[in-house]
Amino acid sequence: MIALELTVPVACWRKGRARELVETEVLPPPATCYGALLSLVGEQDRERHRGCRVTAGLLNAPVISTVLRTFWRTKNLKVAKGNGENAGPDQQQLVIDARLVVWCDSGEEPESDAPLEARVVRAMRDPGSVERTGAWSLGESTHLINDARLLPEGRPPAGCRAFLTTATGVLTLPVWVDHVGTRGSRYAVGGLEALTDVPEVRRLPRIPLAEGAG
Numbered sequence: 001m002i003a004l005e006l007t008v009p010v011a012c013w014r015k016g017r018a019r020e021l022v023e024t025e026v027l028p029p030p031a032t033c034y035g036a037l038l039s040l041v042g043e044q045d046r047e048r049h050r051g052c053r054v055t056a057g058l059l060n061a062p063v064i065s066t067v068l069r070t071f072w073r074t075k076n077l078k079v080a081k082g083n084g085e086n087a088g089p090d091q092q093q094l095v096i097d098a099r100l101v102v103w104c105d106s107g108e109e110p111e112s113d114a115p116l117e118a119r120v121v122r123a124m125r126d127p128g129s130v131e132r133t134g135a136w137s138l139g140e141s142t143h144l145i146n147d148a149r150l151l152p153e154g155r156p157p158a159g160c161r162a163f164l165t166t167a168t169g170v171l172t173l174p175v176w177v178d179h180v181g182t183r184g185s186r187y188a189v190g191g192l193e194a195l196t197d198v199p200e201v202r203r204l205p206r207i208p209l210a211e212g213a214g
Contacts, residue, residue, distance in 0.1 A: 103162075
């Protein structure tokens with residue numbers, strides 16, 4: 001198991017059922033962390049590392065702000081876009097100055113000559129070895145990661161609260177998102193728990209294998 005310590009100045013980890021007010025989770029869901037790790041190593045096939053375990057932890061209590069913007073919509077074709085009834089309010093919660101730890105364990109990935117865990121270590125130690133496009137973000141493309149450092153033994157700094165699975169948890173976060181119809185989306189139930197050492201692997205949410213896989 002390895003971990004990355006990250007800082008993200010501004011982010012929104014949108015709750016799945018948020019609509020007019022785009023609410024945010026307090027920390028990035030496992031599915032979001034998995035996508036960020038794929039981006040880090042330059043992997044464009046999100047199926048590639050299914051089976052690994054990924055989660056996040058908070059190192060601080062970030063402020064959550066709400067921004068009010070104007071978005072364009074089409075209510076009246078006779079009115080110019082962005083004017084009158086073709087404009088509406090848009091509210092979004094933003095997490096400000098989050099300090100995080102993201103864990104990755106590839107022990108349950110199908111056999112691979114390059115598991116995600118090893119690729120993350122290589123990308124952090126030799127960034128020039130990775131071919132990727134765009135800036136590195138945690139969630140939306142504008143929610144950029146500012147600092148990152150490798151924690152090769154997976155041990156978090158003091159004061160960490162991690163999302164770990166438990167049958168009686170109060171948080172339900174996505175581990176796999178089906179962007180067409182949501183039918184294939186999968187979730188993990190857990191809660192935030194204080195950590196002083198490496199988390200138990202079995203309590204890290206698992207990115208599910210494809211249906212019919214082992």
